[in-house]
Amino acid sequence: MKFKLSISLFIGSFAVIIFIFSAALIAIIDYRVTAKLDGVLWTVPAKLYSRPLELAENIEINIDNLVRELEMLSYIEVSNPERSGQFSLSKDNLQIFLRGYKDQRSGIFNISLGNQKIKRITNQLGLSEDLIKLEPIVIGGMYPAHMEDRVLLDWPEVPQILIETILAVEDQNFFNHYGISLKSISRAFLTNIKAGEVEQGGSTITQQLAKSLFFTSEQTIKRKVMEAIASLLIEFHYSKEEILLAYINDVFLAQSGRRAIHGFGLGAHHFFGTSIKNLDTDQIALLVGMLKGPSLYNPRRNPKNATKRRNLVLSVLKRNFNISDAEYENLTIKQLGISAPNYRTETKYPAFHDLVRLELQENFNERDLRTKGLAIETNVDPILQDALEVAIVKTKNQLINKYGTKLNDLEGAAIAVDISNGEVKAVVGSTRPSSYGFNRSINAIRPIGSLVKPFIYLTALDQYKDYNLTTILDDSRLSLSSGGIIWEPDNFDKKFHGNIPLHVALWQSYNIASARLGLDLGFRSVETMFSKLGIKKQFQDYPSLFIGSFELSPYQAIQAYQTIAADGFYTPLRSIREIKDIKGEIEFSYPYSIEQRIRPEPVALLKFAMQQTFERGTARGYPSKTIESWSAGGKTGTSDDQRDSWFVGFAGETLVLVWLGFDDNRQTPLTGRTGAFQVWKNFIDDINPVFKQKTSLPRINYVWTDMNDGLLSGKRCKNSLLVPFIKGTEPNITPTVRRKCSNRKETSDGGFLERLKEAFEGGQG
Amino acid sequence: MKFLRLYITAVVSIFLFSCASNQTTRDISAYEVPVNDFSRTVELLIANEDFLETEIMRINALNPSVQRIILGADEFLKDKNYVKVNSELERALRLTKTEGALYLRIAHLRYKQGLLRESESFASRGLLLSNISSWERLLLNVYLKN
Known part of the structure; x- marks a missing residue:
C-alpha cells in the first residue's frame, strides 16, 4: 500500500515537475516570441548615402x-x-x-x-x-555586432507576385494550418527515412520564421520541439498577414563580406540595385528560389544554378496559374539581370566616414545608429571623392618616380568642399585612401606655412583706408630680438626684394614683407581676422606666426579658406544633410547657415591676388582663359625645412585643400608647388569644374598699375597689371616715365555712362 | 511743337545728368554709410509681414526646374513646415546658385525662424548676384534693415 502510494506520489510529483517545466519553457518561449515580434522587430543599421x-x-x-x-x-x-x-x-x-x-x-x-x-x-x-x-x-552603414542588414518593407510595398511566389514555393497550405502542418511533416519524414538522412524539411513559413528568429540551424529533436512550440505560439499571437510580413523581412538571402543580407527589401537592392516594387516576375522568382540555398543559388557566384532554380520556381508559378504559358516561355529565356555589387559593407570612404561620425556624435548615441534604421544623407559626391582618391595616389606615384623610394611612406590628406554652402564633397585621410587608421584630414595638426599669409593680407585689405593691393611693403632684412633670441626671417629664394606692391608680395609669397605687414597690423587685429575666418584655436603672439609657424589640421585650414572663397561669408562645413527615420521622416537636419563676417570687397581684392598665384605665381601653368572662367585662386605653402607641402585653391564652385608630408615630421624634397599643388592639379584636371558666374561688386574699380612701384600705369606700358580697388582708394599718381604709354581711357572709371549705370545700381549696405 | 520737343529733350538731359553727377565715385566715406534711407515702399514692406511674404512669393526663378522646387517650398511655407521649406530651398540652391528668388526666400525663411543675423547674411549674399532685378534688390534690402 505504502509502496503504491510512493509510486503514485513519485509519478504525481514527476508529472507536476514536467508540467511546471513545460509551462516554464512555454512561458519563456512565449516571452521571446512576443518580445521579438511586438516591439522593434529587428535591429536595422543606419545607412550612409551619397548625395x-x-x-x-x-x-x-x-x-x-x-x-x-x-x-x-x-x-x-x-x-x-x-x-x-x-x-x-x-x-x-x-x-x-x-x-x-x-x-x-x-x-x-x-x-x-x-x-x-x-x-x-x-x-x-x-x-x-x-x-x-x-x-x-x-x-x-553602422552595423550591430551580428552584422545583420535589411531594408524593412511594409504591406503596401510588398508586390502581390512576391506573396504568390513565396506561398507557391514555400508553403501552399499557409492559410489553412496553425503553424505546423502534419501533412508536410509526414511527407518529409517518409522522404528522410527512405534516404537515411535529413534530406527534406517539412517546415511551414511560420516554422521557418520561428527557426530563423530564435534557434540555430542544427537538426535535433529538441530544437524541432522548441521550434514547433514557438510556431504554435506565433500563430496564437499574430495574424497570418503579420507572420508573412515578418517572414518577408527576415529571411536570409546572402552574405556580403561580413554583412548578412536579410529580407526581400534589401535582397532587391543587393542583387538588382533597386527596390522590390520595380522587380519583374523573373527577378522575384530568383530571389524566392534562393531561399532553398542562399549560397548554392547565389546568382553572382553560381549563375547557372541560380538560372535553373529561377526557372523551376517559374514552372511552379505556371502550374499554379500565376503566370501564363507564354509568360513562362518569355521569362525563362531572360538573363538574370543582376547588377554589379555597388554596396560597401564598411565604407569605401573611411576618411569621410570619420567626419560623419564626428558630426553624428553630437546628436546621436551609438546604439541608435546601429539599430534604428536611420538613413543618413551625406554630402559626399562620389565622383569628386573617387577623383580625389585617384589624384592623391597618382601624384604620390609620380613623386616617387621623380624623387625615388624615399617618398614611399609619404602621407597626405585632401578635402574638397562646395564653396557656397559649405558641403564637404570629398575627404581623403591618407595616401592609401581605402585603408582605415589615422585620418590626417582631421587629426594631423601641422604648421601651415605660407597658407597663413592670405589671412594676414586680408587683415590689411579689410583696413581699406590704409591698405590696398598696391600699398608698398618692405621686403628688406628684418631682425627682431626677443628674450635674447634673434629672429631673422628669410625668403625662400634667400633674397631681399626691397619695396614691392602688396599683391606681388602675396603671390610671390615673400616672407619678410609678410612678417613686417603682420607686425604693422598687430597681433590683435590678425587674431580677430583668424576668428572671423572660423579658426577656433589659441593664438600665440610669435612673429614667426606671420610666415607660417601656426599649426592647423587640413580640416581647420579649409574652413578658414571657405570663408575667403565664399566672399567673406562664413559657413560651418558639414558632411551630413539630414537624417531620416525608418519611415522616411526627417529626424534631424544640418541646415545651410551663413554669417557675413567680412565685407565682400576686401575679400575680392584678396581673391584677385590669389588668382595671380595661378597667372604668374607658384601655381602658374593654366591658360588665363581657364583661370578666368573658373574664377580660380590659390596659395601654396611650405613649412620650415620643407616638412609640409600645402596647397589650397578654388576653381568654379569647388575649394580643395591638400597636405603632403611624413607622419614623423621629417624633411621632404617637396614645396607647395612640387607636392600638394600637383595633387590639386591632377584632381581639378580630372573633374574639370564648370564655369562660375562672377559676383557683382559695384564698389570695385579696376585700374592699370605698375607691378614694381604700384603707381598708375597703362595697358600698353611694360610690367603693368589691371588691379581692383575699392572705389576711392585707387592710386592717383602717374610717374612721368609712364605718361606716354598710359591711357586713362582704358580704366573702367569715370565715364558718363558708367556713372549713369551706377546711379541706377544699388548695393548692399 | 518744335519748342515742346526741345523742352522735353532738355528736361530729360538735365535729369540724367543730375543722376549721374550725384554719384561721388571718389568719395571713400560712402563705403561706410549703411543703406538706411529706405523708401516708403520698403517701410511698408517692413511694417506688413504678410504683404512682404506675398511679394516674395511672386518672385519667380529664371530656371523652370528651380521654379518647380520653389512652388513646392512655398506650399510648405504656407503650412509653416520650415524644415521642409529649408530642405527644398537648399535642394534648389544645389542646382543653381544664381537665382535671386532663392536667396530672397531663404532670407525670409530665416527671418520667420527668428534667425535675423542669418536672414541678413543670406540677403547680403543675394545682393552679390549680378542678374537680379531692381525689385529683388529692394526686397533683399528689406532683410538688411531687420
Missing part, C-alpha cells in the same frame, strides 16, 4: 562625370535601354531607364545635351520633365 544627383534643364553639367556616376550606380550601357538600370549615350543625347528612387518614378528619360548643359529632359511620352533624380549610392 542623390538631380538633373535639371539648363543646368551646367560635366557629361563624363554623369556617365561615371551612372556606372558607379551599376547602370549598364546598351544600344537601346529596355530594362531599368540601363542607359545609352550618343553625342548629344543620353537615354536612361531610371530605377526610381523615392518620389522619382522608374522609366525611360531622354536627356538632350549640348555645350556642357542639359538642354531638355523628356519622358517616354516625349513630354518635358524639368527635373529627374538618380538614386544615391549607399556608401556604408
